[in-house]
Amino acid sequence: MGVSTPVKPTKLSAKDFKGKVDPDWCVGCGDFGVLRSVQLACVGLGLSPHELLVVSGIGCSSNFPGYFNAYGMHTLHGRSLAVATGAKMANHELTVIVTGGDGDGYGIGGNHLVHTSRRNVDLTYVVMNNQIYGLTTGQVSPTSREGMTTKSTPFGSVEPPINPITSAIMNGATFVARGFSGDQKHLTMLITKAIEHTGFSLIDVFSPCVTFNHDNDFPFFKERVKRLEDEDHDPGDWKSACEKAMLWGDTIYTGLFFQVKDSAALHEREPVAKEEPVVRRPLAVTEEQATRIIGRMM
Amino acid sequence: MSAAEFDFVLSIGGAAGQGIATPGNVLARMFVRRGLHFNAYNAYQSIIRGGHIFLTMRVAGHPIRNHGDALDLLICLNQDTMNRHLRLMGPNTRVLFNADTINPGPAAEGAQLCALPVGQLTDGDRNKLIQNTIALGAVASLLRLEFDVLDEVLTLQFKRKGQDAVDQNVKFARAGYEYAAEQFQPFDNPPPTGSKPLAVWSGNDALAMGGAAAGVKFYCAYPMSPSTGVLHWMAQNARELGIMVRQVEDEIGVANMVIGAAHAGCRAMCATSGGGFALMTEAIGSAAMMEIPAVFINVQRAGPSTGVPTKTEQGDLWQALGASQGDFERFIVAPIDALDAFRTIPELFNLCDKHQCPGIVLSDLLISEGTFSVDAADIDMFPTIDRGQLITEPRADDGYQRYVDTASGVSPRATPGLEGYVHVVATDEHDEDGILISDEFTNPAKRRQMVEKRARKMRDVLSEIASPALEGPEDAEVTFVAFGSTHGVIHEACEQLRQQGISANHLHVKWILPFHAEIVSEILLSAKRTIFVENNYSGQFYRYVRSETGISADGHIRKYDGEPFMPHHIVDGVSKLIAGEVTRYVPAHEITV
Numbered sequence: 001m002g003v004s005t006p007v008k009p010t011k012l013s014a015k016d017f018k019g020k021v022d023p024d025w026c027v028g029c030g031d032f033g034v035l036r037s038v039q040l041a042c043v044g045l046g047l048s049p050h051e052l053l054v055v056s057g058i059g060c061s062s063n064f065p066g067y068f069n070a071y072g073m074h075t076l077h078g079r080s081l082a083v084a085t086g087a088k089m090a091n092h093e094l095t096v097i098v099t100g101g102d103g104d105g106y107g108i109g110g111n112h113l114v115h116t117s118r119r120n121v122d123l124t125y126v127v128m129n130n131q132i133y134g135l136t137t138g139q140v141s142p143t144s145r146e147g148m149t150t151k152s153t154p155f156g157s158v159e160p161p162i163n164p165i166t167s168a169i170m171n172g173a174t175f176v177a178r179g180f181s182g183d184q185k186h187l188t189m190l191i192t193k194a195i196e197h198t199g200f201s202l203i204d205v206f207s208p209c210v211t212f213n214h215d216n217d218f219p220f221f222k223e224r225v226k227r228l229e230d231e232d233h234d235p236g237d238w239k240s241a242c243e244k245a246m247l248w249g250d251t252i253y254t255g256l257f258f259q260v261k262d263s264a265a266l267h268e269r270e271p272v273a274k275e276e277p278v279v280r281r282p283l284a285v286t287e288e289q290a291t292r293i294i295g296r297m298m
Numbered sequence: 299m300s301a302a303e304f305d306f307v308l309s310i311g312g313a314a315g316q317g318i319a320t321p322g323n324v325l326a327r328m329f330v331r332r333g334l335h336f337n338a339y340n341a342y343q344s345i346i347r348g349g350h351i352f353l354t355m356r357v358a359g360h361p362i363r364n365h366g367d368a369l370d371l372l373i374c375l376n377q378d379t380m381n382r383h384l385r386l387m388g389p390n391t392r393v394l395f396n397a398d399t400i401n402p403g404p405a406a407e408g409a410q411l412c413a414l415p416v417g418q419l420t421d422g423d424r425n426k427l428i429q430n431t432i433a434l435g436a437v438a439s440l441l442r443l444e445f446d447v448l449d450e451v452l453t454l455q456f457k458r459k460g461q462d463a464v465d466q467n468v469k470f471a472r473a474g475y476e477y478a479a480e481q482f483q484p485f486d487n488p489p490p491t492g493s494k495p496l497a498v499w500s501g502n503d504a505l506a507m508g509g510a511a512a513g514v515k516f517y518c519a520y521p522m523s524p525s526t527g528v529l530h531w532m533a534q535n536a537r538e539l540g541i542m543v544r545q546v547e548d549e550i551g552v553a554n555m556v557i558g559a560a561h562a563g564c565r566a567m568c569a570t571s572g573g574g575f576a577l578m579t580e581a582i583g584s585a586a587m588m589e590i591p592a593v594f595i596n597v598q599r600a601g602p603s604t605g606v607p608t609k610t611e612q613g614d615l616w617q618a619l620g621a622s623q624g625d626f627e628r629f630i631v632a633p634i635d636a637l638d639a640f641r642t643i644p645e646l647f648n649l650c651d652k653h654q655c656p657g658i659v660l661s662d663l664l665i666s667e668g669t670f671s672v673d674a675a676d677i678d679m680f681p682t683i684d685r686g687q688l689i690t691e692p693r694a695d696d697g698y699q700r701y702v703d704t705a706s707g708v709s710p711r712a713t714p715g716l717e718g719y720v721h722v723v724a725t726d727e728h729d730e731d732g733i734l735i736s737d738e739f740t741n742p743a744k745r746r747q748m749v750e751k752r753a754r755k756m757r758d759v760l761s762e763i764a765s766p767a768l769e770g771p772e773d774a775e776v777t778f779v780a781f782g783s784t785h786g787v788i789h790e791a792c793e794q795l796r797q798q799g800i801s802a803n804h805l806h807v808k809w810i811l812p813f814h815a816e817i818v819s820e821i822l823l824s825a826k827r828t829i830f831v832e833n834n835y836s837g838q839f840y841r842y843v844r845s846e847t848g849i850s851a852d853g854h855i856r857k858y859d860g861e862p863f864m865p866h867h868i869v870d871g872v873s874k875l876i877a878g879e880v881t882r883y884v885p886a887h888e889i890t891v
Binding site for chain 1: 330331495497498499503507510511512513515516518535536537538539540541542543544546547548550551554555556557558559560561562563564565566580581584588672674677679680683713714715716717718719720721722723724725726731732733734
């Protein structure tokens, strides 16, 4: 692999992270705010598009990489974390951001989320949580509230939802936050911190679906969200983080719930990745290695 | 008997946990260090303790790639083995057993029962594995080998456990050796010495080493018999070779991580069996759509579903052909033995890199868990590595299009991190620039263009892979047609038939996709009597060849009892087919494992 010699121009702007096409999201979709926040975070961090890999699954929000100027992978439904883990472990010098929705990440991709969390893979996972399946025109999702009426639950859902924040904390994620698309400044701050965090970070973002979820719309969140940063919350306290993450009433907290700062990420624990990313290693084995390998067979 | 004619088969039977692997390794090493050819097949069960394990080892002065037809020596580690297998032992055979714990029962005339008084020879040592070492000594004696030969290999085998373990094993082996020398009639012909020491490996070792030689830097797996040996080799060698080896949550994760690593620029590979392969299939199609090269190995076992996890079958051919939705470009290749598996992996990586698509390898338990001797000089750890159109130099941005439509259909590929080539790859249909055309608007012309661009990559691919060729006399009475692991056993069946006055030749197909349909058709049309031999019930390979050539077979030999073919199964089938008794012969497996 050639080593790139970036000539950094004057500071980039959000425009530089704009993709080749405009989003096809519905007018008023929460995902616009998330896209903008990720772009602003990258600008603030001084990242260049070619240093970034944005990986998504399938769903409305997973169209994200096409709207973002960076290396992108629009993978299979639910598999973004697995693909991103492979890319990161091959080349840990890439900044890898994973984007997708609640169905993609907490439903079909749930198993990967559990294990990516415990492995502490250095990825920034932004989940645009609209509590509904939008691209399939409105079915219940793993984060839909119990009783919610959708096309697949016409008489109301009888299942309680998953709590992404407490689940991620229990599974070993080292940076767990919740944002709101309607509070871009705060969300940009969270995404910036998450990218800076070495290890797995999950940012669950309330990103309302204006077409299919009329229960959890912008006014619903605007009335309820309170920033943890405005209160006396210690992100090192997992019990308090879980208690606050479980509140779902007049107050719903956003902000950084939990962070472990000194836990090594997977590529830092793996001796094979110590010297340089494996993608830069010479492909051919050496004479010495070949002799040793064959010697053991004699 | 000339040295080359030497051919000897021994089996060790016992329960899981009785330590059959160690004497197996010791004997394998003893023979290959002597320069003898070796093949072993272990019939075992999905059980950690108990059950019945039957390890058959064949050693010969000539190259062999199957475990033979009949036993010369049976080593019983428990009564169950004696009860099951004594009936297989005919004239001039030997049966070794621990006289303290096993009753032999009536042996056939000429079969020599060799009772070892293990307690007496070991002064009542309570180590239950000690009988294995005593037996090894007796085997060396029955084969008229000098004790030094065994001493050397035992030292090698046990040195990691310390000098005490070495001394203990050598002492008891010697006791067995000396007792056998006094009490038993040895075999007539001692193993000769070959021209030079050989090496020994399993098919899984070979697949992993093929990956290492090809420059695999990312290997990912979920443990699944009979593919796990590849993971073990990779894990053992990862640090020395700088290979990122990961065991992850499931095969869906495996396949997708491999694709992520491959997109990042690594040569990436994974291995599994049919069930895990089923979970990988959606990802394989996505590699084709995103045009990312990667290698997926399916080590077949007896299915369907969980099936018989420790038994062999060639039952996943149509699974491989049908893996993932849609029309897409990929390679499917079925190596014929361990050495071929080793050589296939670098070749396949070059093809996948060149054509930017996934490659599927169909191995099976027989190859992957079989033990083969190999001449170390045949193991080329430095094959050609051709990464195709991979861009490695950064540049100023100049409108790179990842999927630019070219005459060859191949679009130069850049990997993330490289300046000047920022792009998005997508599992949705996309245009030349990677922009989705699936959701935004319908565009039949663009869709057609992109389908044809990808398909064009494979237009001339047949010229890049070896075409199947007829082995044996051209005008033979019988033409066997087969694929994959049956090559070795069919080769030997041809030889046995020739000795019986029936001339037979053999067409073996290695590349399933792309398929040399014209060449195969020509050969089949000029054959006098075609017999398809395969290790499955429904004739998956036959049905595939027929679908590609339109040619029907004259007869079939099929086996689907979980055990591999032995040469005589095929020879017997030919007489039944020629006599017109059947059109489809299914041999009975005589060994009750």
